[in-house]
Amino acid sequence: MNKFVGKVTVWEVIIWIILIAVLLFTIFPIIFMMVASFMDSKQILAMPFTWIPSSEYFTSADRTFFTNFYRAIMGNNNNPTFFRNLLNSLIIAVTDSVTTVLLASLCGYGLAKFRFKGRNFIFLAIMSTMMIPFEAIMIPLYMVVSGMNMINTYRGLIIPFLVSAFGVFQMRQYLLTFPSEYLDASRVDGLSEPGIYARIVLPNSKPVIATLGILSFRNQWDNLLWPLLVAQSEAMKTIPQYITKFSEEKMTDEGAMMACAFLASIPMFILFFTLSRYFLGGAAVYDSRKG
Amino acid sequence: MGRKTYSIERKQAKWGLIFTIPCLVFFAIFSFYPIINAFITSLTNRRAIARTSEFVGLENYVYIFTKDNGGFPLSNSIRATLIFTIGTFIPMIIASLIVAVFLMQLRKDKYRGFFQLMYYTPAVLSSVVAASIWMIIFDPRGLMNQISNFVMHTSGVDYNWLVDSTMLQISTMMIYFWKYIGYFVILFITGLASIPNTIYEAATVDGSSRWHTFWRITLPLLKPTTAMVSIMAMLQCLKTFSTQYMLYQGGSSRFPIDVITMNIYFTGIRNGRLGRASAMSIVLFLIMLLFTYIQLRLTRSSEDVEY
Numbered sequence: 001m002n003k004f005v006g007k008v009t010v011w012e013v014i015i016w017i018i019l020i021a022v023l024l025f026t027i028f029p030i031i032f033m034m035v036a037s038f039m040d041s042k043q044i045l046a047m048p049f050t051w052i053p054s055s056e057y058f059t060s061a062d063r064t065f066f067t068n069f070y071r072a073i074m075g076n077n078n079n080p081t082f083f084r085n086l087l088n089s090l091i092i093a094v095t096d097s098v099t100t101v102l103l104a105s106l107c108g109y110g111l112a113k114f115r116f117k118g119r120n121f122i123f124l125a126i127m128s129t130m131m132i133p134f135e136a137i138m139i140p141l142y143m144v145v146s147g148m149n150m151i152n153t154y155r156g157l158i159i160p161f162l163v164s165a166f167g168v169f170q171m172r173q174y175l176l177t178f179p180s181e182y183l184d185a186s187r188v189d190g191l192s193e194p195g196i197y198a199r200i201v202l203p204n205s206k207p208v209i210a211t212l213g214i215l216s217f218r219n220q221w222d223n224l225l226w227p228l229l230v231a232q233s234e235a236m237k238t239i240p241q242y243i244t245k246f247s248e249e250k251m252t253d254e255g256a257m258m259a260c261a262f263l264a265s266i267p268m269f270i271l272f273f274t275l276s277r278y279f280l281g282g283a284a285v286y287d288s289r290k291g
Numbered sequence: 292m293g294r295k296t297y298s299i300e301r302k303q304a305k306w307g308l309i310f311t312i313p314c315l316v317f318f319a320i321f322s323f324y325p326i327i328n329a330f331i332t333s334l335t336n337r338r339a340i341a342r343t344s345e346f347v348g349l350e351n352y353v354y355i356f357t358k359d360n361g362g363f364p365l366s367n368s369i370r371a372t373l374i375f376t377i378g379t380f381i382p383m384i385i386a387s388l389i390v391a392v393f394l395m396q397l398r399k400d401k402y403r404g405f406f407q408l409m410y411y412t413p414a415v416l417s418s419v420v421a422a423s424i425w426m427i428i429f430d431p432r433g434l435m436n437q438i439s440n441f442v443m444h445t446s447g448v449d450y451n452w453l454v455d456s457t458m459l460q461i462s463t464m465m466i467y468f469w470k471y472i473g474y475f476v477i478l479f480i481t482g483l484a485s486i487p488n489t490i491y492e493a494a495t496v497d498g499s500s501r502w503h504t505f506w507r508i509t510l511p512l513l514k515p516t517t518a519m520v521s522i523m524a525m526l527q528c529l530k531t532f533s534t535q536y537m538l539y540q541g542g543s544s545r546f547p548i549d550v551i552t553m554n555i556y557f558t559g560i561r562n563g564r565l566g567r568a569s570a571m572s573i574v575l576f577l578i579m580l581l582f583t584y585i586q587l588r589l590t591r592s593s594e595d596v597e598y
Contacts, residue, residue, distance in 0.1 A: 011501065011539065012396070012558075015393045015396055018389075018390075018393060019390065019393055019394065019406055022386075022390055022410065022412070022472070023409050025467065025469070026409060026410050026412060026413050026473060027409055027412060027474065029413070029421075029424045029425065030412060030413065030424075030468065031415070032427075032434065033420070033424045034425060036427065044427060045427075045432035045433060045439060046432075047432060048437055049434050049437060053392055054522075060594050066360040069387045070422075103314055103317070104314070106310045106311075106313065106314070106317075106385055107310060107313065107314035109310055109313075110306070110307045110308070110310030110311040111307075111308070111311055112308020113307070114306060114309070114310070115304060115307075116304035116305070116308050117304070118308075119307065119311075122311050124316055124317065125315070125318070125323075127316055127323040129318045129323070130294045131370075131579070131580055131583050132325075132326050132576065133323050133526075133529075133530055133575070133576065133579050135530050135551075135552045135555065135572070135575060136326065136329065136572045136573070137325035137326050137572065137576075138324035138333070138555070138572070138578065139331055139560075139565055139568045139569050139572055140324075140326070140328035140329055140332060140569065140572075141321065141325045141553065142559070142560070143328070143332070143565065144320075144321075144324070144325065144328075156333065159321070160321050162317055162321075163314055165316055165318065165322075168314055178459075184493060193303070193306040193371045196307075197310070197321045209334075218415070221417060222417040222418055222419075222533075223421055224417075224418065224532070224533045224536065225531060225532050225552070225556065226491075227534070228536075228556065228560070228562055229556075239417075240417055240418075240419040241532070243419045243420065244419060244536075244537060244540050245542040246423070246542050247423060247426060247537060249539075250539055252505060253542065254427050254430075256422070256425050257427070258424070258427065261416075261419075261420040261423050261424060264417065264420060265415075265417070265420055266395060268416065268417070269415065270413045270587065272412070272415045273416075273464065274309035275295055276408055276411075279411065279415070280407060280408070280411060280477055
């Protein structure tokens with residue numbers, strides 16, 4: 001016992017204190033969001049702040065149970081587009097992550113496992129687009145999209161993010177290490193080239209596909225700038241745009257805003273806590289299209 | 292025989308091209324065309340409503356660099372962007388490096404995994420959610436004033452987190468710092484994990500103290516990672532938009548936090564001045580290209596570091 005205590009040095013105690021302090025800093029605002037979802041504005045901005053929602057919120061007669069969530073869904077001007085906006089965000093994020101995975105793996109496969117004229121040129125051309133930040137081309141993209149009459153459409157919101165150069169790069173790097181013998185064996189067995197891609201390459205790239213899919217889902221779920229340009233009607237707006245409405249000047253409804261933020265975060269929390277290793281793995285690589 | 296192999300290879304080559312064409316077409320339309328178009332538009336007086344455009348030469352560039360653009364000049368945006376970038380990425384790099392080094396000292400992988408997960412959680416939230424949480428914390432009656440009063444031994448002082456122009460800039464930095472610290476900790480941990488344990492063992496055998504080991508071994512070996520992560524953090528900070536936009540929507544003044552992306556949005560979309568906004572986009576593009584170039588130079592020159 002004494003021996004064990006002796007092993008814990010002052011240094012280690014300091015390390016633990018600092019690590020826990022950082023931990024409190026990162027998670028307390030999230031806990032704040034969660035508890036504030038069950039408080040009224042008076043309690044959220046009370047001095048001193050109490051971390052436990054008052055029982056009044058749940059019991060008082062004049063206020064509906066879960067009233068913040070009700071207002072979050074109904075909107076601050078009783079325009080209930082919450083579910084539509086949530087659905088829009090889901091449609092955009094899911095579509096873009098699926099197409100990113102498919103197109104990037106197809107292109108990465110072509111670049112990694114085939115020799116053809118102009119291959120290096122194509123690879124360099126695609127890589128060079130990583131240097132073009134989305135923020136620098138959003139105005140001309142907006143003109144392209146409005147020229148094609150795609151303002152206020154899913155097409156306009158989805159198409160600019162169908163695939164990312166980073167995704168192509170990641171898939172290519174992964175497939176370079178893929179044993180060519182498998183591919184040749186399948187060719188001998190008479191599988192067509194698209195068949196090899198669909199039956200051999202895709203099923204054998206699951207980890208990188210998961211990482212890439214999650215990254216691209218998260219980026220679209222987080223996207224505010226492009227929907228601000230393209231989604232102008234209430235029905236086509238996305239969840240980040242919906243949340244900004246609660247902060248508008250002099251209409252701030254703190255409780256409903258936190259409830260709305262909480263609701264909007266649930267899909268990401270579910271993804272994060274079930275697939276955290278892909279998130280943490282994906283963090284270690286850089287995505288140039290992230291804002 | 293030889294002829295047959297040749298035709299098989301040619302057949303395969305055809306498929307390689309077919310597989311890469313969809314992406315190539317995509318990038319041609321949605322990356323190359325827009326950046327060329329941005330440059331062309333920046334030389335015209337194109338506006339959103341009229342849909343007419345005339346060639347005006349470098350007029351837009353002269354305008355954005357010399358005129359005050361309705362109270363929000365580009366020079367102010369460049370200042371706001373650079374201050375935000377420097378004020379965010381330096382503390383972030385230092386803090387995440389220290390935290391990552393400390394995490395590596397933990398004896399059990401299980402604890403390290405737990406901390407990593409918890410530090411990363413804010414990065415999962417969308418920027419808008421992050422900004423909305425902190426807006427309430429920064430409220431005059433909010434948690435941040437209470438904590439500041441406690442720490443500074445004052446009572447009832449309002450630190451004007453979202454009102455005072457300096458404090459407002461610090462607030463945006465704090466939000467960004469909070470959101471991305473876990474992300475950069477993980478990047479550093481990846482770098483630290485690639486340093487072979489034998490080096491540390493040798494240092495311990497030689498009687499090197501922890502402090503000494505950190506300065507003389509860990510830090511020099513981590514230089515490539517640090518260089519890469521710094522530039523990455525910088526590039527990300529240069530593109531910031533959501534945090535500033537959200538605080539502006541919440542009633543904070545635009546001027547101190549009018550970063551380049553926000554100015555592009557307001558000039559191009561709200562005011563319909565597509566020509567001027569395109570000129571600003573090109574300026575942003577050139578700034579980022581410069582940073583990317585530095586990044587490439589740094590990562591290339593550091594590749595020859597061997598353990």
